[in-house]
Amino acid sequence: MTEAGASTPRTGTYGSPARVPTGIAGLDEILGGGLFEGGVYIVQGTPGSGKTIFANQACFTHAAERGARALYVTLLAESHARMLGHIAGLAFFDAGAIPDRLTYLSAFRTLQDEGLAGLLALLRREAAEREADLLILDGVMAAEESADSALEFKKFIHELQTQAAASGTTVLLLTSASAGAPMAAAEHTMVDGLIELSSRLHGRRAERDLEVRKFRGSGFLRGRHSFRITDEGVVVHPRTEARFREPSRRDHVTGPAVSLGIPALDAMLGRGLPLHSTTLLVGPSGIGKTTLGLQFLGAGPGEPGLLVGFHESEAALTAKARALGLPVAGAIADGAVSLMWQPATEGLIDEICDRLLATVRNLGVRRVFIDGLDAMSRLTEDGDRIIRIVAALTAELRALNVTSVVTMETDLTGLAAGQPLSGVSLRGASAITENILVMRFVEQRSALHRMVSVIKARDSAIDQRLRCFAIRDGGIAVEDGPERAEAILAELQHLPLRRGGE
DSSP: OOTTOOOOOTTSSSSOOOEEOOOOBTHHHHHTSSEETTOEEEEEEOTTSSHHHHHHHHHHHHHTSTTOOEEEEESSSOOHHHHHHHHTTSTTOOGGGTTTTEEEEEOHHHHHHHHHHHHHHHHHHHHHHTTOSEEEEEOHHHHHHHOSSHHHHHHHHHHHHHHHHHHTOEEEEEEOOOTTSTTHHHHHHHSSEEEEEEEEEETTEEEEEEEEEEETTSOOOOSEEEEEEETTEEEEEOOHHHHTSSOSSOOOOOSOOBOOSOHHHHHHTTSSBOTTOEEEEEEOTTSSHHHHHHHHHHTSTTOOEEEEESSSOHHHHHHHHHHTTOTHHHHHHHTSEEEEEOOTTSOOHHHHHHHHHHHHHHHTOOEEEEEOHHHHHTTOSOTTHHHHHHHHHHHHHHHTTOEEEEEEEOOOOOOBTTBTTTTOOOTTGGGTOSEEEEEEEEEETTEEEEEEEEEEOTTOOOOOSOEEEEEETTEEEEOSSSHHHHHHHHHHHHSOOOOTTO
16 A cells, blocks of 8 residues: 555556656656546646646647547636637647647536536547547536535546546546535545645745645655746646655765865865765855855866855856956856856745756756855745755755755854854754854954854864964965964953943
8 A cells, every 4th residue: 555545456457557647847756657547636726726727738748649639628617719828828838739639628518408417428428539538627616516416426426437447538627626615525535636736825925836635546745845837837846855855866975075175174174075965154144155165166177066046146156256266267157167046035945956956967067056045945934844955955966976065144243262153053954964164253353353163074083173264366265273263262362341332
């Protein structure tokens, strides 16, 4: 028995029926491969949630397959001309598929005149005559409301299932009914699967969700998954922490250390970052986190890199690299390092993870710099998700042979003697990172000094003593020894406390 509650296949054998791709990007992954041939599925959602685009996309994608045909039957719904006019600008639309490979048919008059029995006969006849192996019934609520009793509608669903199984036709029933509707229990319990589309408000921001609430025959990814309606149609982004609950393959943790491009800092780490590890770089705004990340990306000649930024645009990052004379500027110009900018104003965090991992796979990326974990976290309303998402993401990056650096902004609290981590919250950091570097400002009289320390590094003998560093032409330069940092901290211990106004 699977997580979804598998039943004996309708084919009468002990093998699973053939899968039928939905044509909806991301959904087949959630379903474990697509719908099952001969299955009956409900797609439900409130008006405007995307059901019509969903169903048409499934039809056009299906009809594009060699020898495949689809039948779209409407009851109480908008006219076919109006429907096609609304979807004509979407990438999946193909006027050449109509009517030979995709047929639209209105059955409301039949339902009115002949009831559910007449509707069932029409569906059987039209699907057979047109050799349709995908059938959409849009407006099932009208059929449900025309039934004299719950039992009559239950018989209709049963007969439709029998018909679908015998012919091998996969059926999608579109309805606006919610799970709490009086007669919904009948259809929900009898069908092979239930997919719910919804649009939710988070404050003033709206976000579309898809949830597979039931799916017989195999396991599936549970929970709500974000989706968009784009020029390509419906695009679903499976939850990152569910999709990568386990990495796609085991990573290799042994190998040569990876240089940050800063010799003294590499030495503090015991020759550099451990191969395929994730490093959390924390510090206040303006301390040099982005500069360090740019040096990291430029420190591996021949190793493709990727910068995912949430604060500065591609143009701003390129200008910064050139102004500091960093080697990464040339790598960006040559295409060896790619830039992916995502404004933190609005976006889908799972979509960003999808784009990031797709870029890594397509370009063979070996170094990733994610600049702005705090900004990234603001793209999800569920604050507890961010640790799970980043844990899954970084584990998958390690599986793809990537060494990554992730930044997180802290407050401007200066370094206090005896309190090296004052103002720094590392709660949950162990779940997402093997290495932690802290960059801090230290105020000494009228001077502001920059210091860096290594808090931990995977399987490495590290030097945890604070070092002063500066940002100059060529990037960040860390001092070879801790002497100046020690002198500054020693003086701080003897400075008198300053009162307000002094």
